[in-house]
Amino acid sequence: MANVIVIGAQWGDEGKGKITDLLSRSADVVVRSQGGVNAGHTVVVQGQTFKLHLIPSGILYPETECIIGSGTVIDPQVLLEEIDALEALNVSTSNLKISQTAHVTMPYHRLIDKASEERRGKYKIGTTGRGIGPTYADKSERTGIRIIDLMQPETLREKLEWTISYKNVILDKLYNLSPLDPEQVIGEYLQYAERLKPYVIDSSLKIFEAVQKRKNILFEGAQGTLLDLDHGTYPYVTSSNPIAGGACVGSGVGPTIIDRVIGVAKAYTTRVGEGPFPTELHDETGDLLGDRGAEFGTTTGRRRRCGWFDALIGRYAVRINGLDCLAVTKLDVLDELKEIKVCVAYDIDGRICHDFPSSSLEFARCQPVYRTVPGWQRSTSDCRSLEDLPPQALDYLKLLAELMEVPISIVSIGASRDQTIIVEDPIHGPKRALLDSNGTPVTTHELHNKDQVK
Ligand code: GDP
Ligand code: IMO
Ligand code: MG
Numbered sequence: 001m002a003n004v005i006v007i008g009a010q011w012g013d014e015g016k017g018k019i020t021d022l023l024s025r026s027a028d029v030v031v032r033s034q035g036g037v038n039a040g041h042t043v044v045v046q047g048q049t050f051k052l053h054l055i056p057s058g059i060l061y062p063e064t065e066c067i068i069g070s071g072t073v074i075d076p077q078v079l080l081e082e083i084d085a086l087e088a089l090n091v092s093t094s095n096l097k098i099s100q101t102a103h104v105t106m107p108y109h110r111l112i113d114k115a116s117e118e119r120r121g122k123y124k125i126g127t128t129g130r131g132i133g134p135t136y137a138d139k140s141e142r143t144g145i146r147i148i149d150l151m152q153p154e155t156l157r158e159k160l161e162w163t164i165s166y167k168n169v170i171l172d173k174l175y176n177l178s179p180l181d182p183e184q185v186i187g188e189y190l191q192y193a194e195r196l197k198p199y200v201i202d203s204s205l206k207i208f209e210a211v212q213k214r215k216n217i218l219f220e221g222a223q224g225t226l227l228d229l230d231h232g233t234y235p236y237v238t239s240s241n242p243i244a245g246g247a248c249v250g251s252g253v254g255p256t257i258i259d260r261v262i263g264v265a266k267a268y269t270t271r272v273g274e275g276p277f278p279t280e281l282h283d284e285t286g287d288l289l290g291d292r293g294a295e296f297g298t299t300t301g302r303r304r305r306c307g308w309f310d311a312l313i314g315r316y317a318v319r320i321n322g323l324d325c326l327a328v329t330k331l332d333v334l335d336e337l338k339e340i341k342v343c344v345a346y347d348i349d350g351r352i353c354h355d356f357p358s359s360s361l362e363f364a365r366c367q368p369v370y371r372t373v374p375g376w377q378r379s380t381s382d383c384r385s386l387e388d389l390p391p392q393a394l395d396y397l398k399l400l401a402e403l404m405e406v407p408i409s410i411v412s413i414g415a416s417r418d419q420t421i422i423v424e425d426p427i428h429g430p431k432r433a434l435l436d437s438n439g440t441p442v443t444t445h446e447l448h449n450k451d452q453v454k
Contacts, residue, residue, distance in 0.1 A: 002259040002427045003217040005247045006327075008224025009263035009317035011233075011271040012242075013297070013304060015329030015412060016264050017041025020057040020220040022410070022417060023262075026427055028215035029065045030058025031207060033250030034240035035222030036073035036105060036135065038128040040298025044415040048089070051298050054079050056220050060091060065210075067203050068098040071240065071250020073135040074147060075105035076192035098196065099203035100148040106160075107185060108167040109134040115175035125236055126273025128300050136239035147200055150193040160186050204252025211257050216427070219247040219258075225317040226271075234360055236275025244321040262409070262426050263323040265314060267331045267396070270304040272297050276364040279307035279343045293333040308370065310343040311403035316356035318406045325426050327410035328397060332419075337375035340396060344403060345369040373399060380413045385421055 006023065008014045021043040024030055032039075037053040044050075045060060052059070054074060056066040068074065083093045109131030116134075117124045127133060138144040143163060149156050161182050168179035210217055223242035226232045231243055240246065244261045248254065268289055271277045280286070286306045289295065295304035317323060334340055346353045346366035357363050376390035383389050389397075389411075401408045409426040413419050424430075 003211070003219070003257050004260045004262060004427055005219040005221065005244045005258055005321075006262050006264060007221035007244050007247070007317075007321050008227075008242060009265040009321070009323070009326065010224050010269055010310075010313055011226045011277075012222075012224040013040075013270055013272065013295075014224060014264040014266050015327070016221055017043045017052060017057045018329065018412060018415060018417075019262070019264050019327045019410065020218060021045070021060060022420060023218055023427060024058035024061050024064055026216055027058055027064055027218040029067060029207065029210045029217045030056040031067045031069050031203075031217060031219050031247075031251050032056050032072055032222060033069045033219055033247045034071045034242060035238065036132050037075045037078040037130045038132045038238060038299060039222035041220075041222070042298050042415070045417060047416075050086070050089070050091070053082055053299060055082050055086065055093070055096060058218065058220070059086060059093065059096065062092055062095070065095045065097065067201075067206060067251075068096070068102060069203050069207075069251040070099040070101040071246065072099070073103045073105050073132060073139070073240075074098065075110075075130065076150070076189065076196060078130075080192060080195055096199055097201045097203060097206060098147060098199045100146065100151070100200050101203075102147050103135055103139045103144045104147060104150060104189075105131045105135045106145060106163075106189075107180060108164065108171065109138070111171060111177060112167075112175070115171075115177060119175070124274060126275070128297075130299070133239045147196070150189060151197060151200060153190055153193075156189065156193070157186055160189070207251055207253055211253070217257075219251060221247065225263075225320055226313060228320070231320050233275050233363060236273060244323075260324045260427065260431065261321050262325055262327060263317050263321060263406070264327045264329060265317070266293075266309075266329050267334055267400075268293075268309050269307045269313070270295050271307075272300070272302055272304050276360075276366070277305055277307060278346065278363075278366045278368045279310045279341075280305050281307045285337070288336065289333060292336070293330055308341045308343055308368070309400065310368070311400065312343060312346060312354065312356045314400065314404040314406075318404055323406050324431060325407045325409040325424075326401070326404065327412065327426070328400065328408055329412040331393060331397070331411055332380045332413040334375065334396075335379055335381075336377060338377060339372050340375050341370040341372050342399060342403065343368040344371045371399075381419060383413055383421060384418075386411075386423060389421075
């Protein structure tokens with residue numbers, strides 16, 4: 001049995017949905033621990049595309065229990081639409097559960113998110129406009145509404161009467177927006193509550209019971225390492241903790257139950273929204289990556305910014321998340337390129353730096369230092385093993401693993417389930433230390449031997 005965290009190693013949209021769906025084959029429970037309907041995870045199964053925002057990507061397996069954990073923020077309207085859309089496609093949501101302590105996104109959160117972005121002008125973050133920041137802000141300010149409040153009409157009415165009158169002052173005085181009608185909002189949310197009731201549970205207890213029964217639990221990250229509120233490219237981040245540590249906090253489990261952490265990274269880099277992006281390409285190569293990779297946001301439809309792979313971000317993701325291994329996605333998007341660049345260092349005002357800077361001001365001044373490698377100019381979409389890959393593609397993957405000092409266990413060369421090369425079972429394969437005592441990356445072969453000695 002193994003309990004595994006899947007996280008995004010870049011700025012989100014790395015293909016976590018595809019990888020989670022793939023690994024859900026051997027999961028009994030799949031948990032979302034943070035984020036809200038800002039997430040957009042696309043899963044393609046037998047030509048059918050599923051776009052998930054809050055519901056874990058394990059939902060496509062009828063036996064798998066799916067839990068929306070307490071660290072998430074839930075917009076009931078969007079969640080119910082998502083449930084209805086899945087049911088309409090004959091995907092049962094009877095195994096879906098939602099945490100009673102998750103916070104609820106209210107209409108004033110969405111309004112304030114959009115209005116504050118407008119007010120920020122050139123300082124805007126480029127949020128998804130889904131009310132995520134304001135919902136988490138209320139959680140921290142201790143004025144939030146939780147799912148459990150929705151289940152108690154009297155408590156909900158009492159809390160919302162006070163909160164809406166308070167938010168109306170902000171909407172009116174700060175943003176010049178029309179006030180909300182408390183009765184209308186209360187009525188609307190009581191209707192959502194009726195529909196959500198059968199799904200609501202004590203999620204931490206449910207997960208703990210699964211741990212005790214030695215079930216396989218998969219924690220599906222949303223967003224990515226550089227969007228982390230504490231360790232990302234602040235202030236151009238989301239308002240939760242998408243890093244591996246956030247999975248424990250947001251699910252209500254202790255770190256000792258986690259066996260593996262798998263990072264998902266694209267073979268290049270994308271970013272949606274504002275903020276520095278050292279390897280961003282503003283030329284035809286950037287357009288090619290965007291077009292071939294169909295780089296449009298699943299949630300907002302915005303075009304994603306594209307650039308070369310940044311190994312400093314990769315190494316940072318290994319450090320911050322304690323990655324055991326990596327799933328590299330969208331290798332096929334690079335198929336046509338004659339040459340490929342990888343950022344191996346930053347030049348910060350003439351100083352060469354090999355570690356991702358924690359200072360946002362420094363990060364904004366980073367100029368990429370590239371290593372250029374030959375492309376393969378051949379389709380990889382039909383490759384099903386490392387041997388099938390063109391030698392240059394294999395060399396490229398080896399370079400990424402070497403620069404990041406992490407083994408690659410999955411390579412994805414297309415959106416469908418079968419367009420995947422499993423280099424080594426990331427759940428049941430041997431768990432490796434990143435480096436041996438001499439600082440050298442440990443190979444599988446050496447590790448097998450070490451395991452035998454033990
Ligand atoms: P997530 O937010 O991390 O789950 O990623 P998204 O679903 O937002 O974005 C990834 C997009 O790439 C989706 O449209 C996937 O269907 C698609 N995708 C995933 N893996 C691959 C791959 O290996 N190759 C290609 N071409 N597309 C992929
Ligand atoms: P998945 O799970 C990519 C970005 C937004 C914006 C910043 C803050 O699909 O990888 P927010 O609405 O969260 O306050 O916006 O974070 N962002 C994402 N970018 N993938 C996501 O989710 C994202 N969720 C938020 O574009 O820059
Ligand atoms: Mg996405």
